[in-house]
Amino acid sequence: MNKPQLDFDKNARFDGTSYQDILDIDTKEVPESLRAQEAPYLGSEPVPASHYTSEERFKAEIEKMWMRVWQMACREEEIPNVGDHIVYDNVGKSVIVVRSAPDTISAFYNVCLHRGRKLVTDRGCKNQFRCPFHGFTWNIDGSFKEHPFPWDFQHLSDEELQLPQVKVETWGGFVFINFDQNAKPLMDTIGPLDDHFQRWNQEERYIQVHVAKVVKCNWKALSEAFMESHHTIDTHPQIMPYLACVNSQYDMFSDYITRQISATGVPSPHLDKDKVTEQMVIDSMFGQAGRTASDDKIEVPDGMTARAFGAEVVRQTMAAQDGRDYSEYSDAEMLDAILYNVFPNLSVWGGAAANLIYRWRPNGLDVNSGIMDVYRLAPVPKDGPRPKPATVHWLTDEENWTDAEELAGLADIFEQDMGNLPFVQEGLIASGNNQVQFANYQEMRIRQHHIMIQKYIDDEI
Numbered sequence: 001m002n003k004p005q006l007d008f009d010k011n012a013r014f015d016g017t018s019y020q021d022i023l024d025i026d027t028k029e030v031p032e033s034l035r036a037q038e039a040p041y042l043g044s045e046p047v048p049a050s051h052y053t054s055e056e057r058f059k060a061e062i063e064k065m066w067m068r069v070w071q072m073a074c075r076e077e078e079i080p081n082v083g084d085h086i087v088y089d090n091v092g093k094s095v096i097v098v099r100s101a102p103d104t105i106s107a108f109y110n111v112c113l114h115r116g117r118k119l120v121t122d123r124g125c126k127n128q129f130r131c132p133f134h135g136f137t138w139n140i141d142g143s144f145k146e147h148p149f150p151w152d153f154q155h156l157s158d159e160e161l162q163l164p165q166v167k168v169e170t171w172g173g174f175v176f177i178n179f180d181q182n183a184k185p186l187m188d189t190i191g192p193l194d195d196h197f198q199r200w201n202q203e204e205r206y207i208q209v210h211v212a213k214v215v216k217c218n219w220k221a222l223s224e225a226f227m228e229s230h231h232t233i234d235t236h237p238q239i240m241p242y243l244a245c246v247n248s249q250y251d252m253f254s255d256y257i258t259r260q261i262s263a264t265g266v267p268s269p270h271l272d273k274d275k276v277t278e279q280m281v282i283d284s285m286f287g288q289a290g291r292t293a294s295d296d297k298i299e300v301p302d303g304m305t306a307r308a309f310g311a312e313v314v315r316q317t318m319a320a321q322d323g324r325d326y327s328e329y330s331d332a333e334m335l336d337a338i339l340y341n342v343f344p345n346l347s348v349w350g351g352a353a354a355n356l357i358y359r360w361r362p363n364g365l366d367v368n369s370g371i372m373d374v375y376r377l378a379p380v381p382k383d384g385p386r387p388k389p390a391t392v393h394w395l396t397d398e399e400n401w402t403d404a405e406e407l408a409g410l411a412d413i414f415e416q417d418m419g420n421l422p423f424v425q426e427g428l429i430a431s432g433n434n435q436v437q438f439a440n441y442q443e444m445r446i447r448q449h450h451i452m453i454q455k456y457i458d459d460e461i
Contacts, residue, residue: 010041013441014269019249022263027308028330033196033350034261034338038251042447044440049431051450052218058367062091065344065456068180070189072346072359073097075375076173077206077389078123079105083140086123088177090361095166095177096120096129100141107166107177108142129163138163172202172348192253193340193348200333200350202377207389208354209376211404214363214397215418217425219345219370220449223360225417225424226339226347227445229262233270235416240268241276242285242306243337250444255452256343258445259350264335265307281306286313287409311335314353323382326352341445343452354378356410368425374407374414 020037023030051057073088074097085098087110094110096119110118112131119129119138128145130137136147144161147153167178169186171194176186187194215222225231232245244263251259265285267276278300285306286298300309311331319326326334329352338350349355357375373392380386393404401407401414428436438447455461 010440014247016247016269017244018247019244019261019263022244022266022307023330023332026331027311028328030330030332031199033199034330034332036196036251036253037249038253039441039444040252041440042252042444042451044438046435046437047447047450049428049434049436051453052221052425052428052436053367055367058218058362058365060457061453062362062365064459065453066091066179066362068178068183068456068461069344070169070176070178070183070186070342071344071361072174072342073107073168073177074175075207075389076105076170076175076203077386079175081125083125083127084123085120085126085140087120089364092365093179094118097168097175097177098140105168105170105175106140106142107168108163109166112136113161113163114147136161172197173205174202189256190342192257193342196253196340196350197348200352200355202348204380205355205377206380206387207375208378208387209404209406210373210390210392211395211401211407212371212373212392213395213399213401213418214369215372215421216369217421218367218428219360219362220453221421221424221428222370222372223345223347223358224446224449225421226358227258227260227341227449228439228442229260229337230439230442231420232268235420236413239284239413240271242266242281243268246270246442248442250441252444252448255448255455258341258343258448260337260339260445261332262337263307263332264337265305265310265331278304278306278309282310285310307331307335318353318379321381322379323384324379341449343449368429372418376407 023034073095074086078086079099082099082102085096088095088097095107096110097105097107100106110120112119112133114131114134114136117131117133119131128137128139137145139145142163142165144158167181167183169176171186171190229245229248232240232243242264244266245268247269248260248262265281267273267281282298282300298313300306308331311334314334315326333352336351339347340350341347345360347358355377357377359373361371363369363371395403401418402411404411407414
């Protein structure tokens with residue numbers, strides 16, 4: 001039986017103050033990147049719930065998509081010296097990412113070519129990779145060095161024992177890897193992101209915070225919890241006094257790059273604006289988001305909006321911390337949640353203030369769990385040395401996100417998000433109609449995520 005065709009407005013938007021309206025009253029000049037709007041209609045069909053739960057589907061994603069996409073493995077600052085390396089694991093694969101020369105970053109399959117043991121189990125600095133099992137040893141450029149039994153392996157040449165390479169490229173201080181040696185250049189994927197971030201130099205930032213945890217849900221459900229803002233009304237009601245959630249802007253700049261922007265320093269349209277004072281906005285914003293280091297109460301001056309005042313407070317606070325000049329940056333760049341997604345599993349926040357980075361991936365080969373990494377990147381002090389990057393704080397199953405004190409006021413928000421997700425996965429498994437429905441505009445980025453995964457599975461990319 002055919003589904004009846006409903007007559008509806010495919011371009012419907014929130015009927016009220018838009019994000020662009022908020023930009024119109026910014027106290028500074030707003031960059032053109034924030035004025036850009038690209039929101040095509042992507043259809044209204046449901047997605048099968050089994051796409052989040054099926055082992056067969058998961059295997060197809062691994063073979064067809066994960067083995068062919070660019071994925072962020074680390075930051076360059078995590079491997080600053082020759083021999084510095086990290087281990088990046090995903091979907092059963094393990095990669096050594098190493099600075100093999102002062103200006104060269106290489107990536108190799110993290111597998112001994114003798115009996116298959118992992119060569120490296122953690123980050124560190126080495127002048128060679130020696131297998132702890134039998135002593136087969138490689139140079140950090142992947143070339144074979146030696147082993148204790150050359151007389152018994154005369155049938156193998158040094159060329160045959162070269163570590164297989166993984167493709168690696170960099171952008172903005174991020175190191176990306178790709179298992180597909182024929183993959184198109186990274187810039188073919190992230191081009192629009194590079195254009196928009198010219199003003200927000202990511203190379204001049206360092207990892208101030210890095211927290212990670214295994215979450216009991218499919219990696220897609222995990223990522224999609226951070227692709228829209230309208231869950232605020234039920235999941236994060238405490239941030240509604242300072243976050244314009246339902247009138248967020250959503251954009252799709254290419255198949256691989258999407259964006260959402262939520263204005264900060266203005267109340268949610270769900271609230272009665274006549275009952276939310278400018279001081280209430282400031283109290284809520286600095287109390288929940290931890291945007292300043294001061295515990296003193298901040299009073300909004302007469303005749304000034306909370307948004308304009310809050311942006312100025314952040315400008316002054318950051319300038320005092322890192323010695324940089326933020327006087328020309330717009331209120332939007334100092335305050336707003338500007339989330340750019342790089343398909344399939346990276347989110348980079350834009351703006352001039354310290355920004356968040358999200359990374360999602362499957363938890364090994366488990367369809368029902370995923371890994372979330374949360375980074376905070378802070379500007380490198382203007383006249384000081386580059387601070388050392390924070391090491392990852394892995395939360396155990398028993399720990400909550402609120403146990404990561406370095407996340408400050410954001411920890412409560414992450415804990416609320418993560419609290420939904422195990423029940424989302426249970427619901428997807430229990431689905432009676434095997435359907436998940438998406439909004440046409442506010443969940444456009446989620447729909448595009450599924451469209452792209454399907455294109456890879458269907459060999460259309």
